[in-house]
Amino acid sequence: MLSTSQPTLPPAAPKPNGALRIGLFFLVLVAIAACAFLLYPSDLFMSPNWVPAVQSQLRAILTVVSPYFGVALLGTVVAIAELASTFPTYPREALRTRWARILVLVNVVAAILALIIARVTVPETNPVLLVIGVGVGFQAIIRTRFVLARAMGTEEGGENEVSLNLGWLYEQFQHLCRTQIDLELMKNRRTAVTQILQYYPTIAELYDIAYYTIIARATLTPEEEKTRIEQLQTLIDPKAPEQFSRNSMALTILENGGPAYVEMLLSQAMTEANGTTPRRALQEKLVWQIINNYSLDGLVELTSILTEDNKVRDWVKQAATTNNNTVEANQKAAIAYFLVQQIGEDRLQQELTPTPGPEPTPNAQADA
């Protein structure tokens, strides 16, 4: 017999880091205060003597530092954009990994080094143009492959061409980072799939959620949507093994909905599981209880006790009649679902719960 017990609750999702938020708030506050201090017209108002000196020193430092800060910012933006486009379903999770930080850091350091070299070699260039040139140009150059010559009528990237691949080294590094980030994300994916399967164990639930996740996506083209639904249909196909179908459907939900959506689904399921009367669970429990405790004849009798509606009684009587087209499990399950729908969960629950007998008297206890 199959168990219908509630799955255990998975560990709760980590709460947002409050310390990080407070830290960011103070950082922004310090930045605003620094800006206000720098823009403060000290010669117009009464201010201590040290203020103008500190202001001019700070302005001088900023003039030196800001170009480096500019190229570093551009490098960070490009690296983040690359990561987000490589992992479109999990951009936030991908950015949190160690190798994503390494990729961003390498981009920033390389951009700063390029600016230092440019400033040393062409010191007279306008600093603004230099920052834009290095910030954008360097990022483009390390990702570029120059084709110097190609045989006519051949495909791009084939053997019959002479090329200078300036981005080869960066490509190798990018590939390494992508693989490592993917491996780090695998652990989270497996956890999410396991949790989905804990709370949505039946193929029917998984299929419905996966289907509606696909059709609810606003950014999918009709062709993409069609392809994904066809892929989902192959998973419910009788040829696919049952456990493989379940795992793949859970993965489809995660891939199409993303981690935040899965978290929402899990929190919904957890709320239901923690509630006093989870409707879906109660219905399933009742059906299993009816199937396990009653024979087909018993179900006919139970129906006649529960209702006086002749249509319902007749349907149950006919459904319980032995025939070659179906098996007993199917007949009992159909009657059980039918009774839940027609009689109601509360009334059935009342009927199925054994009534406590009278309290045994002291004499009866002694006799026993």
Place this chain on the structure above:
Amino acid sequence: MKQIQLEDKELKVLQTLEQQGAMSPSQVSASTWLLPGETLTMLQSLSSAGLVLLRNDTRSPDGMVVAITQNARSFLGYSSVRSLKK
């Protein structure tokens, strides 16, 4: 579109599956008032026609699960548009 001729009962089963999602054949019986044997035979013929997908599911009380296919959804959409036009 391929011509599909369906009886009223078959249409009712497909509409139930479209509205309520994937379910076990016994739930289909309970929702449509069709007898279990009749439902199973009908689902098998709909499955052969490519309108539903019927497979085993050990977690379902009757050991099976049935879902409507995209073809059947398109057909139902097409037929509902036609009935609206009438």
